[in-house]
Amino acid sequence: MRMRRRFPKKNKVSYLQTIPRELTTHILSRVAASSAADLSSIKQSCQELREIAEDSYVYQHASLDKFPIVEWSPICEKKQKFLNKCKESSNPEIWYREALLDFFNKKDYALALRKFSKAAEAGHVQALYLCCIMMLLSGNQRRGVGMIAKIKKDGIRVGLCCRKLIEELRQIWVLNPLLSQSRLLCSKHHNRYRPRTNNWSGEEYEDEDEDDCTTCVAARHIKLICACSHL
Numbered sequence: 001m002r003m004r005r006r007f008p009k010k011n012k013v014s015y016l017q018t019i020p021r022e023l024t025t026h027i028l029s030r031v032a033a034s035s036a037a038d039l040s041s042i043k044q045s046c047q048e049l050r051e052i053a054e055d056s057y058v059y060q061h062a063s064l065d066k067f068p069i070v071e072w073s074p075i076c077e078k079k080q081k082f083l084n085k086c087k088e089s090s091n092p093e094i095w096y097r098e099a100l101l102d103f104f105n106k107k108d109y110a111l112a113l114r115k116f117s118k119a120a121e122a123g124h125v126q127a128l129y130l131c132c133i134m135m136l137l138s139g140n141q142r143r144g145v146g147m148i149a150k151i152k153k154d155g156i157r158v159g160l161c162c163r164k165l166i167e168e169l170r171q172i173w174v175l176n177p178l179l180s181q182s183r184l185l186c187s188k189h190h191n192r193y194r195p196r197t198n199n200w201s202g203e204e205y206e207d208e209d210e211d212d213c214t215t216c217v218a219a220r221h222i223k224l225i226c227a228c229s230h231l
Ligand SMILES: [Zn+2]
Pocket: 186, 187, 188, 189, 190, 213, 214, 215, 216
């Protein structure tokens, strides 16, 4: 029979204690940005991670993808607590969602612009796109087209932003009368990018970003967004 060698017991040090806390916090923030459900699972795995996951930096970066923009029925205490913590931690997605409702539902232009700008300054790309759209819808078309051109140049896929916005508008009551009035036409009489229908296919969103006339792109987006109005 083979004998096992016995080693003296050492003081146990958890692997987590060997990693700088800032690094663990950063890793957890990346997990939270990808999936709030995964973060919740990690928090249940050990006390140490649970404590680190309570850092406001983690809540600031948490994804809200699994939460609808408007809750039509009361949500459980755990979810409400999570959303409250995200708001307290200045999660830009919270500002963005509030601004969406402020503008498209409550028609409060000034408040919406403040929140979209705040979210955009925190790196929220979709909020930056919404600043352009608000500019276009409020009649400041020259400036709005200029802003769209700039963010396109900076590499933002405005077609994908538009698709995301339309999906979001389908979740809320769009009651802003600006959407009933707003029309934008390209003075260069381009017609290549005139929308064929109000239902834009994914491929068309992908195709339009590169070299298209920005005014035509903006006109197309405005037409699709206005079609979401409930007025
Ligand atoms: Zn054009």
